[in-house]
Amino acid sequence: MITREHLEQARERAREYFDRAGIVLTQAESAGIEVADFGLGELERTGLEIVTYVNTSRCCAKELVMFPHQTCPEHRHPPVEGRPGKEETFRCRWGEVYLYLPGDPPPSPACTPPPAPEGAYTAFHEVVLRPGEQYTLPPHTLHWFQAGPEGAVVSEFSTTSRDDLDIFTDERIARIPVVEG
């Protein structure tokens, strides 16, 4: 649940990040920035600000803003109608983002997941992306990511996005946000 006022504040803040990254939006895109709090009501800690440029039956491109230390919680993209799940490439445009995947954790991880029920975060192999750096995630790979101390702007290039089908490790999570009237 996110209040209308909090939604507009988050959009305004996201616009500042787009400006810093030199990314130009249309008026309609800017007015409609998607603010995803994943139903947890703790946007500063767990959330994403999103502009979807295109999402057809074949491919998709988005721009993501992350506030400082904001986390997109652990999830995977399952196969859909007999086809492999969503394949994603994350490309950092501004700031830095830490991507966590299954595999060996580093000796000193850069991030801590937000407080969550036991078992809500399981992947701790760390990949850091700074401006110009990118990572392509195979379909169905568990992953979560967190922005560095200044926040981040990240491009996502992918196959079709079906957010409603994403499987989150934290069972409390609802991907499609509910806005309070």
Add this chain to the structure above:
Amino acid sequence: MITREHLEQARERAREYFDRAGIVLTQAESAGIEVADFGLGELERTGLEIVTYVNTSRCCAKELVMFPHQTCPEHRHPPVEGRPGKEETFRCRWGEVYLYLPGDPPPSPACTPPPAPEGAYTAFHEVVLRPGEQYTLPPHTLHWFQAGPEGAVVSEFSTTSRDDLDIFTDERIARIPVVEG
């Protein structure tokens, strides 16, 4: 045919456009910017400078630099192995680009195609894209595009890119460039 020296000059010039657009490249991307002269040996007039971020069997993302009035010549993306051809979204990031498609021409077109054999340019419906504006092209649609007077930086989000299969209206054109030793 493009000389090694001309290739490096074009790359250096393309880097200036990426800088102006605020787009950060890795060192490897910057060193390997693709310079396509389409085999015509008139890069200033007919050509593209390209960084391919990702091109898997499912989707693709590229960044294109176009010098002032530089043209990407008319072509289409045919069906491949029983699947529809490449679907492309062009998003202008910097400068302006004029996209030409089948349909009614405007009373005063902004661009003139480069000199070419008769019939090499047939599509004259005009769509102008300024920063933040984009257009999604259905598969197999004839199209060509030309940068405005300052040049342009354009993101391309698409399904898999198979440049070798592109069909150009101008039969002189070879998409895969030949570099002189």
